[in-house]
Amino acid sequence: DAGVTQSPTHLIKTRGQQVTLRCSPKSGHDTVSWYQQALGQGPQFIFQYYEEEERQRGNFPDRFSGHQFPNYSSELNVNALLLGDSALYLCASGRGIETQYFGPGTRLLVL
């Protein structure tokens, strides 16, 4: 079992650009959540996908959008990048309140 995988591992973009991050959940998991972790803070919830629909959303602007595919993998898209979007983006998969398993994250740097 490969666990939760994310790609790419690192990414450098400039302000105003768009970025797509990808996540493959752990085998058997149907729920994918995305989190943003800024330096020195705990991860902040962006949104959660279940059965290809956004089930819940945190306090993030509409520039942050996502998608879940029939195979449960997911994408996080961020448009019109700002310097403040520089962070580690974590994907987690799970089922219900069971332990959520995290991927290694994608580190995004916006210049």
Next chain:
Amino acid sequence: ILNVEQSPQSLHVQEGDSTNFTCSFPSSNFYALHWYRWETAKSPEALFVMTLNGDEKKKGRISATLNTKEGYSYLYIKGSQPEDSATYLCALILAAGNKLTFGGGTRVLVKP
């Protein structure tokens, strides 16, 4: 806004010593509390899922307790080892399948 607080923010521990730290959360609408260990350059690793008031969980030298009535959980490390150096995160769930709301973490450094 849901506030999950962890204290202290960081902790230096001598190898062999025991230590503990706190996760505080609003006691209303509690559903579950997760503890994670996050080593540098790795994925956060799940330690415990705690759901019932009075829960005590143990994994090796690490244990945790839960008090949902007063809104706190303690994590204990017995006989700290250098490999215990990591950031320990707690995260609250308010309802089934809901999002994790994380605290800021406690960074533990165990010195040989």
